[in-house]
Amino acid sequence: DGGITQSPKYLFRKEGQNVTLSCEQNLNHDAMYWYRQDPGQGLRLIYYSQIVNDFQKGDIAEGYSVSREKKESFPLTVTSAQKNPTAFYLCASSITGPVNEQFFGPGTRLTVL
């Protein structure tokens, strides 16, 4: 069954702690993305990666970090430097090329206590 998995579904963290969100895909897609979704603001791009061992900052990269050591995996770390981390985080993947049809995972709801 091909798809994108994100874990955990819900995550709670204390202020000042780093936390890593998992994203795995078995669609054989080269490109992967991380978005943040807040009420009334739509999706905002945090980071994206077009190929293994390479990634670029999106519109709101401050306070986040990523790695892309394997084609299937693109974990996102929310650091203590992120001032307002409570949000719904979505991972997506796509084939390369101009069509850019992105397929999304089920999301992780992060709450900072």
Add this chain to the structure above:
Amino acid sequence: QKEVEQDPGPLSVPEGAIVSLNCTYSNSAFQYFMWYRQYSRKGPELLMYTYSSGNKEDGRFTAQVDKSSKYISLFIRDSQPSDSATYLCAMSENDYKLSFGAGTTVTVRA
């Protein structure tokens, strides 16, 4: 001003009605236009995509793009309660970056 503007609604219609959703944008370089549907607490799923101007139909869904007016629309005919969701428009130039609207929440009443 946001690059993509979308009325957040909410929009409530009776079952069987036509749902009309739209987005406006400011970047004339956008070439690819998409509509995603997102159920509550789930990831978005792609409904329709269109390249450049024109219409595209898929079952009860019709997407329209008017690049001269920088305006795109999605119509849902014979709406069903299962169509109740948030609908997001998204646009792209010719690269990996998608620009999303804020999403319109639709409720179809049985």
